[in-house]
Amino acid sequence: MSRKGVETREKILDAAQAMVLSRGFSGVSVDKVIESLGVTKGAFFHHFKNKQDLATALIVRYAQADMDYFNEALARGERLSNDPLQQLLIFIGLYEELFAGLAEPYPGCLLATYIHEAQLFDEDVENTINNVFLTWRQELLKRLKVIAANYPARRNVDLPSLADEFIILIEGAFLLSKSLRDVKIVPQQLRHYRTYLEMIFLPDV
Amino acid sequence: MSRKGVETREKILDAAQAMVLSRGFSGVSVDKVIESLGVTKGAFFHHFKNKQDLATALIVRYAQADMDYFNEALARGERLSNDPLQQLLIFIGLYEELFAGLAEPYPGCLLATYIHEAQLFDEDVENTINNVFLTWRQELLKRLKVIAANYPARRNVDLPSLADEFIILIEGAFLLSKSLRDVKIVPQQLRHYRTYLEMIFLPDV
DNA sequence: TAAAGAACATACCAAACGGTATGTTCTAGG
DNA sequence: CCTAGAACATACCGTTTGGTATGTTCTTTA
CATH class of the missing domain: 1.10.357.10 (Tetracycline Repressor, domain 2)
Known part of the structure; x- marks a missing residue:
């Protein structure tokens, strides 16, 4: 995985974790996570199946x-x-x-x-x-x-x-x-x- | 509220609480709650706005x-x-x-x-x-x-x-x-x- | 017993959801 | 420089979601 790729993945994990800790896992949608980061669904589902x-x-x-x-x-x-x-x-x-x-x-x-x-x-x-x-x-x-x-x-x-x-x-x-x-x-x-x-x-x- | 009404409301609260305790609040849908009890949406939204x-x-x-x-x-x-x-x-x-x-x-x-x-x-x-x-x-x-x-x-x-x-x-x-x-x-x-x-x-x- | 409201049931809807298909750009290695 | 795959972007889809509109039945009480 490229440096950029690792960074994006970590960014997603960081944002998701912060949101999960305040709303619970099922209270966090994939849409909200990517929206908060300005990345797209393509990026998300490239890193997580x-x-x-x-x-x-x-x-x-x-x-x-x-x-x-x-x-x-x-x-x-x-x-x-x-x-x-x-x-x-x-x-x-x-x-x-x-x-x-x-x-x-x-x-x-x-x-x-x-x-x-x-x-x-x-x-x-x-x-x-x-x-x-x-x-x-x-x-x-x-x-x-x-x-x-x-x-x-x-x-x-x-x-x-x-x-x-x-x-x-x-x-x-x-x-x-x-x-x-x-x-x-x-x-x-x-x-x-x-x-x-x-x-x-x-x-x- | 009639006795039957109170009973239904309590039944909904009991079922919902049990589900919330194992899946979190946003992990529980209204549909799943009423399905587990065999009551309908009309009943649910009569008791909870x-x-x-x-x-x-x-x-x-x-x-x-x-x-x-x-x-x-x-x-x-x-x-x-x-x-x-x-x-x-x-x-x-x-x-x-x-x-x-x-x-x-x-x-x-x-x-x-x-x-x-x-x-x-x-x-x-x-x-x-x-x-x-x-x-x-x-x-x-x-x-x-x-x-x-x-x-x-x-x-x-x-x-x-x-x-x-x-x-x-x-x-x-x-x-x-x-x-x-x-x-x-x-x-x-x-x-x-x-x-x-x-x-x-x-x-x- | 008639009327009125409580207590449901049924059918439906718009939005949000997780996920996919496909196309484009970037980047590292031969 | 070329190419293959990684790293995205865009557009779309079927399902689930919370919620509503409307109709029916039951229950209480005047």
């Missing part, structure tokens, strides 16, 4: 970017400390920083948008979404187990669901943040998650 | 039911204990029980579905949704303040966002629960919220 193909391309791209940032934040945490608990707390802090730096509410998570219209999509899309969640759970759980083995937990909490709580707080906070148009909600909740972990694993702070 | 009117009726009904259960759970908690902290913990426990008793994942929150298609709806709908969230925040915050005044908090946590965390955990857990088809996720997260509150306000347990 149909609207479903756009749906797949959007979620695959989003999931990949999501995982990339996740892995990078984990790696940065592990570079900044040698202590497993501190590594995780730093990781959370990095996300806190990320969302604290936004001027307006995060436009929304594409994974969440798709889940709310789940019946429109095929199994591939569903698996792409679930793979993100399962990877996050798995990677965080792995680290929580190491922490639990090294620190006397004040409470006997369930670790898999404690791992899930990270993504759950983010998704829930995105929602409330978007509805109330309050940018602070996401970092606030991440702060609570950090405090929770500290209270579990650092008894005397 | 247009599709937007259906959207409003759906969210108003859902928000009302939501608030009703919320207030009932608060009242039950306050009947079951005289201690402000215990009252709140019981309240959370009641929600935990509610969702632990489900055979399959909760089909989804209509508020959340609408937020993901926010641009389709008018200001009234937006206010209906935000009023629910703000009422929950306000009512829970009121109780958290009483608790904080009576118990020495181990940490200096932010109370408004701690109130928000309840609805945020539920919304986030709904999402993950629906995507992974795991019924346990919602009660698990409510359990964490209870544990978090206990660790904050009950230092020596």
Whole structure:
């Protein structure tokens, strides 16, 4: 694909994603997407064989970017400390920083948008979404187990669901943040998650 | 409105809500709704002046039911204990029980579905949704303040966002629960919220 | 019981929709 | 420079969509 071709495809994906995040996938028509960009149907259907193909391309791209940032934040945490608990707390802090730096509410998570219209999509899309969640759970759980083995937990909490709580707080906070148009909600909740972990694993702070 | 009329209207609302929760609002056509019920367009547009009117009726009904259960759970908690902290913990426990008793994942929150298609709806709908969230925040915050005044908090946590965390955990857990088809996720997260509150306000347990 | 309005049913319509067929322009490689 | 395919543009099509106009049946109440 030529450079120009890649650019057009990305432009379509960018515009479509922004529209999907505010109207849902079936609330966005191909006509509206191309109209907003000044390109034609010929261009659109050259890059995507149909609207479903756009749906797949959007979620695959989003999931990949999501995982990339996740892995990078984990790696940065592990570079900044040698202590497993501190590594995780730093990781959370990095996300806190990320969302604290936004001027307006995060436009929304594409994974969440798709889940709310789940019946429109095929199994591939569903698996792409679930793979993100399962990877996050798995990677965080792995680290929580190491922490639990090294620190006397004040409470006997369930670790898999404690791992899930990270993504759950983010998704829930995105929602409330978007509805109330309050940018602070996401970092606030991440702060609570950090405090929770500290209270579990650092008894005397 | 006659009894039959009310019944038909409710039937339409029920069917529409179930479909909206799995396909989003714009993914549901009036034709599909009436087809699933075996009623005609005449019936539909007799009860709703247009599709937007259906959207409003759906969210108003859902928000009302939501608030009703919320207030009932608060009242039950306050009947079951005289201690402000215990009252709140019981309240959370009641929600935990509610969702632990489900055979399959909760089909989804209509508020959340609408937020993901926010641009389709008018200001009234937006206010209906935000009023629910703000009422929950306000009512829970009121109780958290009483608790904080009576118990020495181990940490200096932010109370408004701690109130928000309840609805945020539920919304986030709904999402993950629906995507992974795991019924346990919602009660698990409510359990964490209870544990978090206990660790904050009950230092020596 | 008669009248009036509620509660539907039937048939239809214009616009928007996803998609296709076909033609043109651009661009990279031999 | 030539050519083949990528990268579009234009025009069109069948279906689905939300919505309406009009007619019929049921139900309540004076």
